Amino acid sequence: xxxxxxxxxxxxxxxxxxxxxxxxxxxxxxxxxxxxxxxxxxxxxxxxxxxxxxxxxxxxxxxxxxxxxxxxxxxxxxxxxxxxxxxxxxxxxxxxxxxxxxxxxxxxxxxxxxxxxxxxxxxxxxxxxxxxxxxxxxxxxxxxxxxxxxxxxxxxxxxxxxxxxxxxxxxxxxxxxxxxxxxxxxxxxxxxxxxxxxxxxxxxxxxxxxxxxxxxxxxxxxxxxxxxxxxxxxxxxxxxxxxxxxxxxxxxxxxxxxxxxxxxxxxxxxxxxxxxxxxxxxxxxxxxxxxxxxxxxxxxxxxxxxxxxxxxxxxxxxxxxxxxxxxxxxxxxxxxxxxxxxxxxxxxxxxxxxxxxxxxxxxxxxxxxxxxxxxxxxxxxxxxxxxxxxxxxxxxxxxxxxxxxxxxxxxxxxxxxxxxxxxxxxxxxxxxxxxxxxx
Ligand SMILES: Cc1cc2nc3c(=O)[nH]c(=O)nc-3n(C[C@H](O)[C@H](O)[C@H](O)COP(=O)(O)OP(=O)(O)OC[C@H]3O[C@@H](n4cnc5c(N)ncnc54)[C@H](O)[C@@H]3O)c2cc1C
Numbered sequence: 001x002x003x004x005x006x007x008x009x010x011x012x013x014x015x016x017x018x019x020x021x022x023x024x025x026x027x028x029x030x031x032x033x034x035x036x037x038x039x040x041x042x043x044x045x046x047x048x049x050x051x052x053x054x055x056x057x058x059x060x061x062x063x064x065x066x067x068x069x070x071x072x073x074x075x076x077x078x079x080x081x082x083x084x085x086x087x088x089x090x091x092x093x094x095x096x097x098x099x100x101x102x103x104x105x106x107x108x109x110x111x112x113x114x115x116x117x118x119x120x121x122x123x124x125x126x127x128x129x130x131x132x133x134x135x136x137x138x139x140x141x142x143x144x145x146x147x148x149x150x151x152x153x154x155x156x157x158x159x160x161x162x163x164x165x166x167x168x169x170x171x172x173x174x175x176x177x178x179x180x181x182x183x184x185x186x187x188x189x190x191x192x193x194x195x196x197x198x199x200x201x202x203x204x205x206x207x208x209x210x211x212x213x214x215x216x217x218x219x220x221x222x223x224x225x226x227x228x229x230x231x232x233x234x235x236x237x238x239x240x241x242x243x244x245x246x247x248x249x250x251x252x253x254x255x256x257x258x259x260x261x262x263x264x265x266x267x268x269x270x271x272x273x274x275x276x277x278x279x280x281x282x283x284x285x286x287x288x289x290x291x292x293x294x295x296x297x298x299x300x301x302x303x304x305x306x307x308x309x310x311x312x313x314x315x316x317x318x319x320x321x322x323x324x325x326x327x328x329x330x331x332x333x334x335x336x337x338x339x340x341x342x343x344x345x346x347x348x349x350x351x352x353x354x355x356x357x358x359x360x361x362x363x364x365x366x367x368x369x370x371x372x373x374x375x376x377x378x379x380x381x382x383x384x385x386x387x388x389x390x391x392x393x394x395x396x397x398x399x400x401x402x403x404x405x406x407x408x409x410x411x412x413x414x415x416x417x418x419x420x421x422x423x424x425x426x427x428x429x430x431x432x433x434x435x436x437x438x439x
Contacts, residue, residue, distance in 0.1 A: 035134075035135035035136070036135050036136055036137075036138070037132060037134050037135035037136060037137050038134075038135070039073075039114075039137065042071035043069065043071065044067070044069035044070045044071055044367075045067075045069075045070045045071070045140040045141065045367050046070070046071045046073065046137075046138065046139050046140050046141075047063060047070055047071070047072050047073070047139065047140065047141045047142075047143065047363060048073045048075065048130055048137055048139040048141075048142050048143070049063075049072065049073065049074045049075065049142075049143040049145060050075045050120045050130060050142070050143070050144055050145065050146060050299060051075075051076065051144065051145035051146040051147060051297070051299075051337070052074050052075070052076030052078070052081065052104055052115070053076075053081075053145060053146075053147050053337060053349075053352065054337060054349040054350075054352035054353050054356070054433075054437070055145035055147075055336040055337025055338075055352035055353070055355060055356045056074055056076070056143065056145035056336070056337070056356070057074070057081075057107065057356070057437040057438075058352070058353045058355075058356025058357060058360070058436070058437060059143050059145065059334075059336060059356040059359050059360050059363075060072050060074040060107075060108075060111070060113045061107060061111045061113070061360075061436075061437065062356060062357050062360030062361070063113075063360040063363055063364060064111045064112050064113050065111070065360070066360050066361055066363075066364035067363070067364040067367055067368075068112070070364070070367060071114070072112075072113035072114065073113065073114045073116060073137065074104075074108065074113055074114065074115050074116070075116045075118060075119075075120055075130070075132065075137075076104060076115070076116075076117060077117070077118065077119040077120075078117075078176075078177070079104075079117055080101060080102065080103055080104065081101065081102040081103070081104060081438075082100055082101055082176035082177065082180070083099075083100040083101075083102070083176070083349070083430070083434070084174070084175075084176055084205070084206065084209075084349065085206075085348075085349045085350075085430055085433075086099060086100055086426075086427075086430050087100060087173070087176070087180055088209065088212045088213045088215075088216045088384065089216065089384050089426075090180075090184070091180070091183065091184050091187055091213065091216050091217070091220075092216040092217075092219050092220050092384075092387050093220075094216075094384070094387055094390060095427075099430075102434060102437070102438045103438075104117070106438060106439075107437060107438050107439075110439075116132070118132045118133060118134060119132065119133065120132055120299060121133065122302060123142070123299065123302055123303045124136075125142075125303060125304075125330055125332070125333065128140070128142070128332060130142065139332070140332070140367075141332055141333075141334065141363055141366070141367075142332060142333045142334070143333075143334045143335075143336060143359065143363070144297075144299050144300055144303060144305070144318075144333060144334070144335050144336070144339065145335075145336045145337045145339065145352070145356075146296075146297030146298065146299040146300065146339060147175065147205075147297050147337060147338050147339065148174065148175065148204075148205050148294045148295065148296065148297055148338050148339070148347070149175075149294070149295050149296070149297050149298050150167075150172060150174070150175070150292045150293075150294065150295075151292055151293040151294065151295045151316070152166065152167070152292045154292060154293045155266070155268075155269045155292055156269070162271065162272075165271055165272070166269070166271045166290055166292075167179075169271060170271060170287075170288045170289065170290040171183055171289075172289065172290060172291045172292065173289065174204075174205050174206075174209070174291060174294070183289060186287055186289075187217050187220050188220065188224075190221070190226055190228050190286075190287055191226065191227075191228075192226065192227045192228060192286070193227075193228060193229075193285075193286025193287070194228070194229050194231055194283070194284065194285050194286050194287075195217060195221075195228055195229065195230050195231070195285065195286065195287050195288065195289070196230075196231045196232075196233060196276060196283055196285040196287075196288040196289070196290075197210055197213060197214050197217075197230065197231070197232050197233070197288070197289045197291070198210075198233045198266065198269075198276065198288070198289070198290055198291045198292075199211075199232065199233065199234040199235065199236065199291065200291050200292060200293045200294055201235040201265070201266075201293055202293055202294075202316070203294065203316075203317065203341070203347065204291075204293070204294040204347065205294055205338050205347045205348075206346070206347060206348055206349075206381070207240065207241060207346050207347075208241060208242055208246075208381060208383045208395075210232065210234075210291060211232070211239055211242070211246045211383065212246075212383040212384060212385070213289065214230050214232050214250075214258055215246065215249050215250070215253075215254070215258070215383075215384070215385040215386070216384065216387065217230050217289075218230045218250070218253070218254035218257045218258045219253075219254070219386065219387035219388070220387075221257055222253075222254060222257060223387065223388065228257070228286075229256075229257055229258070229259060230254075230257060230258045230259070231258075231259045231261065231283060231285070232258065232259070232260045232261060233261050233264040233266070233276060233278055233280075233283060234260065234261060234262050234263075234264055235263070235264060235265045235266070236262060236263075237262050237263055238262055239260070241381075241395045241412065241414060242383060242393050242394075242395055242414055242416055243416075244416040245383070245385065245393035245414070245415075245416030245417070245418060246383070246385065246393070247260070248416065248418070249385035249386065249391075249393075249418060253385070253386055261278075261280050261283075262280075263279060263280060264278040264279060264280040264283075265278055265279040266278050267279065269290065271290070274286070274288070276288075293316075294316075294338075294347075295316035295317070296316060296317050296318050296338070296339040296340075296341070297338075297339055300318050300335065300339050301314075303327075303333065304329075305318055305319055305320075305327050305329065305330070305333065305335065306318060306319060307319035307341050307342060315341050315342075316341070317339065317340060317341025317342070318335040318339045318340050318341050319341065319342075320334070320335040320340050320341075320342075322342060322343050322408060323374045323376075323401070324362055324374055325340065325355060325358070325359050325362070325374075326362075334359050334362070334363065336352065336355050336356055336359050337351075337352035337355060337356070338352060340355075343408055344399075344408055344409075344410050345377065345379070345399075345408075346379055346381070346397075348379055348381055349433065350378075350379050350380050350381060350429075350433065351377055351378075351379045353433055353436065353437070354377035354378050354379065355377045358374050358375050358376075358377060361374070361375075362374055376398075376399040376400065376401060376408065377399065378396070378397065378398050378399065379395075379396065379397045380394065380395070380396040380397075380429060381394065381395050381396075382394045382422060382425060382426035382429055384423060384426060385418050386418060386423075389420050389423070390420060390423035391418040391419055391420055391422065391423050392418060392419070392422040392423040392425070392426045393414075393415055393416055393417070393418050393422060394414070394415050394422050394425070394426075395412055395413070395414045395415075396412070396413050397410050397411065397412045397413070398410075398411045399411070
């Protein structure tokens, strides 16, 4: 069985039984394989983008601008868009849900791409098809931008009950949806005790987000005069980025409320007894925001496009060209946003949006038979650290390519001095990017 056939079956949840129970495979596979989704024949190249987040939405809009004759289809499983950026401010009631929520129809109508609200269940790269519950869709180019998935197995191996229990009782809220609503309810109902936040090890979505979240929760406790402490368990030796800015806020605004614990490598999580065993000791919690390690979204695994380390073990992140975002093993597939690996780019909405514009230009050029020198993306990330008055800190990073060493080199600029001016700029930044993707 070839690789993409195997990954296709895996996508249907049938990878392990393919050879021993062929009838079952055929019955289930046939219902999807034989049916082509009802779409008009494309007039030009068809580009299918899976994932309507910060990366996918940007590719869809800018590809239509760069290549108006291409048929661009954006597939997203959620009916509407909820922004993780500014969600920490929303947890602290500094903005309304409206600020974070956007609809998919307006940009699709305005920019002329097709929006399909469905889930991609499997990918067959050798046939250039993505499979949905409504049938398969054929592509000339495929853009995979599914964001991240949680890796609870790092804590619980294959104990599904513990994984489910943790997801239900201590939601991470690094993927938007009900988890955010549940987390907000927890924070505002918290009465007394220790509220623990775990920082994921390795690469994870939005490096400053757990520290900003801790500041916003501490702000809520302080405002509501709750006798609670926020304990941050961080595997890193110090906060990165904006460490001095976060530490100043914790010490000056939330003394006695926030405890920052560096070098806290998690050994065991017991969500039932409410204890986390770490290299810095055991921590009991009253309530928690438990954030497991992150990995590239499931679709990248399904498509067999995960990079391997030198021992042949999956790194957890996509194996794409560092400059063109093209899958190393498949020139028809591009990987954008939080899924990518092997580059010094943070996993951020700003970064995903910036990459999306570059990828749109590259695909448009490829369709015209041209090669272009890809630009490098950039990043800006504000973090709110105070709610009254609202005050923020910021990092912005430009990147250059060192030809000699064939390396992407970051040049960061950080403002650790919190200010109301930066708080204002935070919302202007968000509005600017929402406008870019939706208005
Ligand atoms: C609390 C928090 C705060 C943050 N703050 C900031 C900030 O201030 N600034 C900043 O720049 N970034 C911030 N981020 C990071 C930012 O949210 C992510 O980096 C960004 O969302 C990545 O974009 P993406 O397109 O790669 O993934 P996403 O935005 O997650 O989009 C992926 C999409 O793919 C869809 N999808 C997945 N699988 C399928 C499938 N099989 N079929 C169909 N659709 C599928 C998902 O539903 C999702 O909509 C923050 C994140 C968090 C959690």
